[in-house]
Amino acid sequence: MAKTKMTLGDFKKFKAEGKKFSYVTAYDYTTASIVNESDVNIILVGDSLGMIMLGYKGTESVTMEDMIHHIRPVVKGAPDTWIVGDMPFGSYQVSNEQAASNAIRLIKETNCDCVKLEGGVEMLDRIKAIVGAGINVMGHIGLTPQTASSLGGFKVQGGTPESAAKLVKDAMELEKAGCFSIVLECVPSVVGKAVSEAVEIPILGIGAGPYVDCQVLVTQDLLGMYGDFKPKFVKQFAQIRKAMVDGLNDFHKETVEGTFPSPEYSFNKAVDIPKLY
Ligand code: KIV
Numbered sequence: 001m002a003k004t005k006m007t008l009g010d011f012k013k014f015k016a017e018g019k020k021f022s023y024v025t026a027y028d029y030t031t032a033s034i035v036n037e038s039d040v041n042i043i044l045v046g047d048s049l050g051m052i053m054l055g056y057k058g059t060e061s062v063t064m065e066d067m068i069h070h071i072r073p074v075v076k077g078a079p080d081t082w083i084v085g086d087m088p089f090g091s092y093q094v095s096n097e098q099a100a101s102n103a104i105r106l107i108k109e110t111n112c113d114c115v116k117l118e119g120g121v122e123m124l125d126r127i128k129a130i131v132g133a134g135i136n137v138m139g140h141i142g143l144t145p146q147t148a149s150s151l152g153g154f155k156v157q158g159g160t161p162e163s164a165a166k167l168v169k170d171a172m173e174l175e176k177a178g179c180f181s182i183v184l185e186c187v188p189s190v191v192g193k194a195v196s197e198a199v200e201i202p203i204l205g206i207g208a209g210p211y212v213d214c215q216v217l218v219t220q221d222l223l224g225m226y227g228d229f230k231p232k233f234v235k236q237f238a239q240i241r242k243a244m245v246d247g248l249n250d251f252h253k254e255t256v257e258g259t260f261p262s263p264e265y266s267f268n269k270a271v272d273i274p275k276l277y
Contacts (some may be wrong), residue, residue, distance in 0.1 A: 003036075020215075127174065154186075171195045
């Protein structure tokens with residue numbers, strides 16, 4: 001049975017009912033169609049595609065064009081899944097006008113369901129400008145990869161009373177500014193709990209412990225496909241990279257041995273071919 005696509009109203013409803021939900025990344029049509037066939041509720045076309053799809057060291061170089069190129073096939077592949085389009089670094093920091101016009105472009109050119117942008121209280125004006133343009137905004141606080149170097153690298157955030165309180169304040173202000181949900185990345189579990197309890201919108205945790213409303217993971221991480229790096233918070237629910245390497249090696253072996261393609265995989269019609277040489 002096809003699943004029912006989440007609506008904007010479901011986000012608050014699920015939070016109010018204490019109903020947990022799930023969220024993964026996809027950057028291409030095939031992966032999107034696989035997620036669409038699963039029970040997972042939300043897809044993020046994240047700027048993590050910079051590392052996972054394009055081989056960059058970080059997310060800073062990802063462009064609006066990269067995002068649009070990847071969001072479009074995901075929207076085609078997952079018609080029954082809520083789809084989030086990430087706003088890349090540099091597409092919303094400069095001014096409210098830049099933020100609103102790039103958010104409008106992302107929605108207009110891809111038909112995704114909302115945009116996501118990184119930052120706490122310092123981004124309130126940008127968030128209000130985008131919400132004011134009639135676009136659903138998902139916030140992202142805690143470890144914000146686009147500005148990770150200014151946070152001291154890819155490190156757990158909210159580890160002191162002051163920084164934890166700042167995250168709670170960020171979440172409350174983002175909710176007031178109109179965000180319908182917030183990603184909270186890489187914080188101690190108690191901070192995940194405090195942030196989640198402070199707001200009526202869902203907190204979508206990645207490395208934020210078990211007390212948040214939704215769990216987010218990068219698909220290539222949770223399926224064991226990405227070989228470069230595995231953060232502590234990633235559980236590998238499958239070993240797809242190994243299965244792919246094994247499959248490729250079997251193909252190579254049968255090719256060099258001459259056992260592939262057997263008659264089963266060949267067109268076996270007899271043809272009387274005139275001799276030309
Ligand atoms: O781009 C991304 O994959 C993200 C997740 C880390 C939430 O923003």
